[in-house]
Amino acid sequence: MSAVAEQTGQWLTEFTRQDKVAPWMQELRESAFQRFAELGFPTTHDEEWRFTNVAPIARATFRAGSADKLLVAPEVVEELDADGAGAPLARYASFRQNAFVALNTAFLNHQVPVTVLRVPAGVVLDGPIEITYEVAEDVANDPGQPGLLSVHPRILILVGADAHCTIVENYKGAGKYFTNAVTEIVAGDRAVVDHYKVQRENISAFHVATLAAQLGRSANFSTHSISLGGALVRNDVNVVLSEGTEATVNGLYIVNGTQHVDNHTSIDHAKPHGTSHELYKGILDDKSAAVFNGRIIVRKDAQKTDSKQTNKNLVLSDDAVIDTKPELQIHADDVRCTHGATIGQLDAESLFYLQSRGIGKQQARSLLTYAFAQDIIDRIQVPDLRQQLEKFLFEKFHEHAQ
Amino acid sequence: MSLLEIKDLHATVGDREILKGISLTVNAGEVHAIMGPNGSGKSTLAQVLAGRELYTVTGGQVLYQGQDLLELAPEDRARAGIFLAFQYPVEIPGVSNMYFLKAALNTIRKSQGLEELDAFDFLTLVRDKMTLMNMDQTLLNRPVNTGFSGGEKKRNEIFQMAVLEPRLAVLDETDSGLDIDALKLVAHGVNTLRSPERSMIVVTHYQRLLEYIVPDYVHVLADGRIVKSGGKELALQLEKEGYAGLGIADDEEVVVV
Numbered sequence: 001m002s003a004v005a006e007q008t009g010q011w012l013t014e015f016t017r018q019d020k021v022a023p024w025m026q027e028l029r030e031s032a033f034q035r036f037a038e039l040g041f042p043t044t045h046d047e048e049w050r051f052t053n054v055a056p057i058a059r060a061t062f063r064a065g066s067a068d069k070l071l072v073a074p075e076v077v078e079e080l081d082a083d084g085a086g087a088p089l090a091r092y093a094s095f096r097q098n099a100f101v102a103l104n105t106a107f108l109n110h111q112v113p114v115t116v117l118r119v120p121a122g123v124v125l126d127g128p129i130e131i132t133y134e135v136a137e138d139v140a141n142d143p144g145q146p147g148l149l150s151v152h153p154r155i156l157i158l159v160g161a162d163a164h165c166t167i168v169e170n171y172k173g174a175g176k177y178f179t180n181a182v183t184e185i186v187a188g189d190r191a192v193v194d195h196y197k198v199q200r201e202n203i204s205a206f207h208v209a210t211l212a213a214q215l216g217r218s219a220n221f222s223t224h225s226i227s228l229g230g231a232l233v234r235n236d237v238n239v240v241l242s243e244g245t246e247a248t249v250n251g252l253y254i255v256n257g258t259q260h261v262d263n264h265t266s267i268d269h270a271k272p273h274g275t276s277h278e279l280y281k282g283i284l285d286d287k288s289a290a291v292f293n294g295r296i297i298v299r300k301d302a303q304k305t306d307s308k309q310t311n312k313n314l315v316l317s318d319d320a321v322i323d324t325k326p327e328l329q330i331h332a333d334d335v336r337c338t339h340g341a342t343i344g345q346l347d348a349e350s351l352f353y354l355q356s357r358g359i360g361k362q363q364a365r366s367l368l369t370y371a372f373a374q375d376i377i378d379r380i381q382v383p384d385l386r387q388q389l390e391k392f393l394f395e396k397f398h399e400h401a402q
Numbered sequence: 403m404s405l406l407e408i409k410d411l412h413a414t415v416g417d418r419e420i421l422k423g424i425s426l427t428v429n430a431g432e433v434h435a436i437m438g439p440n441g442s443g444k445s446t447l448a449q450v451l452a453g454r455e456l457y458t459v460t461g462g463q464v465l466y467q468g469q470d471l472l473e474l475a476p477e478d479r480a481r482a483g484i485f486l487a488f489q490y491p492v493e494i495p496g497v498s499n500m501y502f503l504k505a506a507l508n509t510i511r512k513s514q515g516l517e518e519l520d521a522f523d524f525l526t527l528v529r530d531k532m533t534l535m536n537m538d539q540t541l542l543n544r545p546v547n548t549g550f551s552g553g554e555k556k557r558n559e560i561f562q563m564a565v566l567e568p569r570l571a572v573l574d575e576t577d578s579g580l581d582i583d584a585l586k587l588v589a590h591g592v593n594t595l596r597s598p599e600r601s602m603i604v605v606t607h608y609q610r611l612l613e614y615i616v617p618d619y620v621h622v623l624a625d626g627r628i629v630k631s632g633g634k635e636l637a638l639q640l641e642k643e644g645y646a647g648l649g650i651a652d653d654e655e656v657v658v659v
Contacts, residue, residue: 371496
């Protein structure tokens with residue numbers, strides 16, 4: 001048996017064990033699984049996965065299980081029956097190219113119910129939609145179950161034209177497990193969507209996630225990917241803009257120990273007059289590793305596109321590794337696209353300046369590290385979330401400072 | 403006991419010796435001006451006193467209040483009452499001026515056994531000092547020195563000094579880059595802080611600043627050594643005759659403004 005067949009074979013057992021769902025979904029599952037079997041898990045020979053070795057996931061034996069899902073949403077938000085036909089599932093997050101999306105789609109609605117939400121047109125929500133997936137320790141470490149726990153959360157959110165909403169996704173858990181999440185967001189014309197994904201998985205967990213956002217004309221979309229936990233993490237953010245769409249794509253990753261986090265973003269300016277701002281910042285300590293790959297596509301008729309991409313990394317140790325790469329594909333001629341990446345250490349002069357005012361060296365280091373992340377935190381519009389993160393950062397760097 | 407006693411101080415950066423045996427005694431309440439051409443070691447002396455790690459002390463001794471100063475980390479020197487007004491104040495995006503200064507003041511107060519100030523008392527204190535330096539209060543909420551003009555940065559240094567109330571202030575070319583109005587303002591701030599308990603070392607290239615901050619002693623530094631010491635009249639002599647009058651080469655080409 002080939003390596004790919006060996007890897008997919010054990011997933012086939014899990015796949016066939018699933019409860020039946022509605023025929024349209026069953027069909028979707030089957031074509032996704034077939035695609036997964038064809039693709040196999042990516043290797044570092046794939047350009048898209050060059051710096052991220054998923055062998056620890058490919059080699060392990062998994063069972064498909066459940067995570068606790070908590071959904072909090074304003075009353076006006078409609079929760080649709082995932083099993084019912086009509087939900088445009090899997091239309092935006094393609095499983096043709098990505099084995100993990102294929103795997104997620106193959107396990108649609110199994111153990112972790114699919115979340116399909118609709119924000120009616122013209123509605124301005126008075127509070128955030130918050131979806132939390134939490135892996136319980138007794139589920140992850142169930143001795144009666146062979147293999148590692150895998151969970152495949154799936155979200156589809158349809159935001160109507162002119163609606164305003166805030167969406168927060170939380171991922172956390174205990175024990176060793178594998179979260180393989182896919183989220184699709186469709187924003188109608190002129191909709192305003194502020195999206196956050198907060199990844200605080202257990203330090204030994206694997207986390208792979210794809211966000212696919214399809215944005216309408218003159219929509220204003222921002223997404224913030226905060227990546228703090230996990231042993232091996234890969235986030236894909238794929239955003240497609242229409243005419244006059246404004247997109248903000250931000251990210252913050254903070255890793256230490258032997259954590260590995262890979263952020264791949266793709267911002268597709270499909271139509272003219274789109275604006276995108278992208279800012280990813282990373283703080284790396286110990287022997288951690290981070291990857292940033294920022295693809296910007298400007299299609300042939302997407303004239304007057306204005307796009308700015310920045311990736312900044314603060315490296316606190318000698319052994320951390322960062323690979324950062326912009327990937328600009330520009331097919332229009334009247335556009336403005338800028339990109340830049342920096343990798344640096346704490347500035348010795350700034351440290352001395354703070355120390356010369358009586359602030360201890362360790363406190364000065366924490367202060368400067370915290371300050372590095374500050375501009376991403378400042379842009380978080382959900383007060384609770386901002387406070388939680390400020391607390392997390394404070395404690396993290398305070399701890400680091402000891 | 404003198405407040406500060408520098409004895410035969412030698413310091414290097416990399417392989418290059420910058421300070422080649424400096425001796426200087428500063429008593430409480432005195433203002434000493436250190437003058438000298440570029441490259442003479444003035445700024446190095448200032449930074450060595452504040453504890454900049456870039457420089458290695460290779461010989462000599464510095465006693466501050468009878469204690470070995472060179473043993474102390476930069477933050478411990480600040481807590482003991484030493485303040486360096488930077489020639490090039492550092493921009494620190496992401497840290498507000500207010501947070502920074504409150505953290506600094508409270509750390510110093512705590513180390514001196516004083517109670518930490520709460521936000522209200524801190525603001526009250528700071529408002530007075532801002533008025534002294536004619537500073538806009540919005541500067542408090544801005545990140546440290548970020549987007550400040552050259553003059554604002556220098557004023558911010560003296561403002562910090564006014565808040566932290568050091569025993570020994572070292573002003574490193576605080577006059578550089580200032581127009582005459584800004585210079586007068588900075589000098590006024592400094593003069594307000596003069597007291598019998600507070601000593602100052604004013605490092606400057608030009609005599610101009612010393613018209614406004616009148617020193618008790620003037621020392622001329624050249625090639626890492628003090629070549630001449632005197633009263634305030636020495637500064638006037640330098641003004642008239644230039645460094646050349648003392649037989650010192652002054653390379654104007656590298657003047658940093």
